[in-house]
């Protein structure tokens with residue numbers, strides 16, 4: 001029988017109704033990590049131990065040294081700062097590399113240089129819209145994304161290049177002496193371009209020497225109000241393959257924070273936590289700066305989200321499981337922000353029939369802290385062994401080759417983060433272009449590419465460029481992962497294991513004129529482009545037979561626009577616009593519209 005549980009170690013006076021709050025009791029430390037910039041300029045050593053909320057004199061010394069070394073920077077905006085995203089937030093396949101500053105729901109706010117330096121790169125991209133990199137003399141450089149526009153001289157140069165190269169996406173790398181900037185000088189206008197769901201400025205900060213993404217927050221901490229601590233919202237227990245079980249099973253087990261009875265485990269397990277940080281006066285939630293796990297009073301693991309390199313970025317897939325952060329380090333994961341203290345990669349060996357006390361300490365950059373406590377009960381139960389020779393077993397530290405009739409997958413060494421046992425199956429359909437191969441029922445992330453080859457069984461279309469490798473999701477929907485025809489088969493690179501097959505795309509993109517009556521009034525020509533299967537890879541527009549620059553100012557909308565410029569197309573009445581679009585399998589559509597301007 002299971003008795004007690006979390007209640008066991010709660011203070012006696014806590015009523016059952018308070019269990020949730022009690023388990024994750026919050027206590028805020030409103031003191032800032034850093035004195036305000038003005039304070040700093042007067043005397044960096046004036047911040048007292050009391051102000052900083054530090055107990056240990058060594059901590060104070062370290063902090064003072066850190067603050068004294070850190071160059072000062074002005075924030076990108078001159079209005080009060082609020083954030084819609086922080087550094088290191090968990091995103092799909094990457095960490096959020098910078099801060100997202102709110103801009104009051106509008107575009108067009110002047111963006112300032114943080115220090116003296118020069119503009120080092122100018123780009124227009126689909127993903128981040130108008131982008132400006134600034135190299136600062138203080139050892140840092142920034143990338144400003146989703147801008148509405150550049151300063152006039154740069155804007156003109158960009159447009160010229162776009163017309164010359166007949167491409168919306170362009171890049172300019174100026175010489176250091178071409179566009180010098182002074183601290184506080186306007187460098188651009190904030191916007192909502194690229195993959196952006198509302199007006200904001202995304203600011204990445206890099207340490208120039210290492211090239212690492214670093215957290216810009218400490219530089220602006222005195223300008224941001226945050227007295228709210230991070231908060232846990234869920235726990236997950238990860239029994240290790242062939243070495244541990246939780247409640248009789250060897251799969252990850254979610255544990256609600258208000259669970260009354262502890263989970264029962266035996267053998268080697270890891271745990272993970274879902275948690276978010278919060279700030280004053282806004283409804284957004286953010287990533288958690290620091291997570292420390294202690295078991296029976298000993299630290300076993302900590303994550304400190306303060307820097308990462310581009311090479312490390314994808315290792316987020318190893319650290320996280322959905323929105324849970326693991327509190328152990330998988331053997332192929334080299335993220336420096338994760339540190340295990342127990343010599344077992346943060347995994348815990350449950351080998352006694354007793355309660356193991358787990359305590360999470362969550363903190364933000366501002367020193368606001370919360371705790372989350374739970375219990376795992378050691379209970380002897382059989383641990384199923386794993387056969388390492390099983391055809392579905394993959395070892396993280398070697399090359400793995402998977403073969404089935406008409407299927408060949410090579411996963412090079414260094415691509416897997418941990419050992420895994422796949423759930424492989426083969427679905428055949430005599431009429432299908434190829435068999436459907438389930439490699440894994442749950443996505444298994446890879447650090448880099450694995451080479452996949454699937455043989456064609458039927459060839460309804462002669463043209464071999466019309467075939468593509470499709471990833472099939474749980475609902476049976478197909479997504480293109482690209483691929484090319486080679487010797488009766490399709491070969492493709494994949495970066496995640498799942499279910500794969502081959503499909504045919506012979507359907508050209510759909511092009512539709514949008515709001516044609518408004519084109520003249522709004523001084524822009526707008527089309528909606530859609531492609532069902534493989535996606536649009538190229539397009540070209542003309543007006544009256546001359547190249548016209550169409551682009552996607554915001555890729556959340558499937559809308560392509562061309563600004564009408566009187567210098568290029570005089571307002572003289574009737575014009576003809578033509579737009580051609582091609583998908584990844586070479587299917588092309590053309591539309592022609594006439595309009596009056």
Ligand SMILES: [Zn+2]
Nearest residue numbers: 085099100202
């Ligand atoms: Zn962002």
